[in-house]
Amino acid sequence: MKPAAAAPGVVAVAYSGGRDSTALLFATLRVAHALGLRVVALHIHHGLQAKADDWLRHCRKQCDAWKRQGWPVTLAWTRLHLHLTAGDSVEAVARRARYQALRRLALEHGAHTVLLGHHRTDQAETFLLQALRGGGVAGLAGMPVTATREGVAWLRPWRNRPRSDIEAYVVQHGLAYVDDESNADDRFARNLLRQQVWPALVGAFPQAEAALADAAAWAGEASACLEALATLDLASLDDGLGLDVQACRRLGTARGRNALRVWIRRMSGHRPSASLLERLWQESAGVSARRWDWAKGELRLYRGRLSWVGRVVAAASEARALPATHLSLKGGGIVAVPGWGGALRVERVREGGVAWERLRRVELRGRQGGEQFQSGHGRPPRALKKQFQAAAVPAWQRQGPLVYDAAGHLLFVPGLGMDARAWATPGRPQWRLLWEPLA
Numbered sequence: 212m213k214p215a216a217a218a219p220g221v222v223a224v225a226y227s228g229g230r231d232s233t234a235l236l237f238a239t240l241r242v243a244h245a246l247g248l249r250v251v252a253l254h255i256h257h258g259l260q261a262k263a264d265d266w267l268r269h270c271r272k273q274c275d276a277w278k279r280q281g282w283p284v285t286l287a288w289t290r291l292h293l294h295l296t297a298g299d300s301v302e303a304v305a306r307r308a309r310y311q312a313l314r315r316l317a318l319e320h321g322a323h324t325v326l327l328g329h330h331r332t333d334q335a336e337t338f339l340l341q342a343l344r345g346g347g348v349a350g351l352a353g354m355p356v357t358a359t360r361e362g363v364a365w366l367r368p369w370r371n372r373p374r375s376d377i378e379a380y381v382v383q384h385g386l387a388y389v390d391d392e393s394n395a396d397d398r399f400a401r402n403l404l405r406q407q408v409w410p411a412l413v414g415a416f417p418q419a420e421a422a423l424a425d426a427a428a429w430a431g432e433a434s435a436c437l438e439a440l441a442t443l444d445l446a447s448l449d450d451g452l453g454l455d456v457q458a459c460r461r462l463g464t465a466r467g468r469n470a471l472r473v474w475i476r477r478m479s480g481h482r483p484s485a486s487l488l489e490r491l492w493q494e495s496a497g498v499s500a501r502r503w504d505w506a507k508g509e510l511r512l513y514r515g516r517l518s519w520v521g522r523v524v525a526a527a528s529e530a531r532a533l534p535a536t537h538l539s540l541k542g543g544g545i546v547a548v549p550g551w552g553g554a555l556r557v558e559r560v561r562e563g564g565v566a567w568e569r570l571r572r573v574e575l576r577g578r579q580g581g582e583q584f585q586s587g588h589g590r591p592p593r594a595l596k597k598q599f600q601a602a603a604v605p606a607w608q609r610q611g612p613l614v615y616d617a618a619g620h621l622l623f624v625p626g627l628g629m630d631a632r633a634w635a636t637p638g639r640p641q642w643r644l645l646w647e648p649l650a
């Protein structure tokens with residue numbers, strides 16, 4: 212299937228069939244109807260519980276019924292096939308896969324905004340759970356009301372509303388929803404908190420929910436300040452050649468570790484664990500060369516500069532460069548490129564893309580050195596290395612293949628986008644590529 216172009220007037224709602232997202236979908240339909248918008252309800256079948264088929268059936272039935280009543284709704288759904296390995300948290304793996312699937316479904320239906328049914332009680336629970344795991348301020352901040360990631364705006368319009376408001380809304384409109392039995396299952400920490408701790412807590416401290424949500428908001432502000440401070444510090448600690456570790460240490464433990472934590476996250480795309488950070492801090496004192504192996508990749512200190520090397524590239528750099536690969540992208544959608552540890556996504560765009568014929572047969576190559584990239588019309592082509600530095604593209608976003616058309620012209624560079632020399636004329640049908648590393 213060819214991906215859909217961004218359609219104005221389409222909004223998506225993540226619809227599990229549970230009480231909160233049912234209420235949110237219904238409220239959205241009423242507003243959308245009045246404004247002439249279309250709503251796509253996105254349902255993810257996790258494939259984990261026998262009941263999941265019933266939930267999907269319920270969601271279908273409900274959307275069909277609403278549609279017959281004249282509400283502007285379409286249901287889009289997909290089934291996940293989760294790959295769990297020993298030690299994985301089912302909840303965490305399912306959540307990550309759910310958000311990826313929601314993003315994909317939303318974009319396929321031309322929606323760039325996805326509404327989620329989280330409310331203030333969820334926020335207060337998240338704060339408590341993070342505190343019980345010993346989380347830092349970023350975790351304690353919980354869920355933002357708005358966040359934009361990879362072309363999708365995630366909105367939680369009810370994040371500051373107590374659950375009781377939503378319960379009252381559901382009763383008022385007689386809405387039908389499914390009860391997730393896993394919510395009564397003590398296996399998961401959140402459910403344990405909900406079933407056993409929360410009632411006692413609120414019984415003893417009636418303001419607990421609002422107070423914890425306020426504490427999360429404070430943590431959010433503190434986290435934003437730490438991020439801003441790290442940005443200031445990193446401007447002089449990393450000139451594109453790597454992080455100057457000894458200069459970082461001279462900032463002192465708290466500030467230096469903050470800069471190091473943010474640097475690792477920006478380079479790798481993953482939050483470093485407390486133990487990795489601790490090891491790095493302890494073992495880098497007075498040292499100018501060393502390697503730290505991490506599940507996500509490798510941190511290499513060389514001549515006092517720390518650099519990040521992703522798992523696939525680390526393996527490839529040990530075992531020589533990956534061979535050139537020929538592919539056809541004409542089917543569109545997502546095309547896995549296993550040797551490179553990721554996938555190419557083909558997306559229809561209004562401008563800045565290439566004509567369909569150029570994707571019919573492409574060649575994927577590693578960087579050889581000397582490649583040039585042009586980032587826009589009227590800008591000169593420049594060396595890839597310079598472009599990466601100018602665009603502050605983190606190393607983990609640079610690790611996919613360079614994509615060339617059949618005539619050998621560079622079309623796409625991971626992290627930088629489509630080469631302007633290959634762009635199609637505005638107004639003509641065109642597509643762009645995105646590189647998605649495997650988690």
Ligand SMILES: Nc1ncnc2c1ncn2[C@@H]1O[C@H](COP(=O)(O)OP(=O)(O)OP(=O)(O)O)[C@@H](O)[C@H]1O
Binds near residue numbers: 226232257329391
């Ligand atoms: N299987 C799913 N399909 C689509 N969206 C989902 C799914 N699970 C969760 N969501 C979205 O994430 C939000 C929060 O997830 P959470 O697990 O707290 O919800 P839930 O208890 O399953 O359902 P609800 O929030 O609808 O009562 C939901 O309100 C919904 O917007």
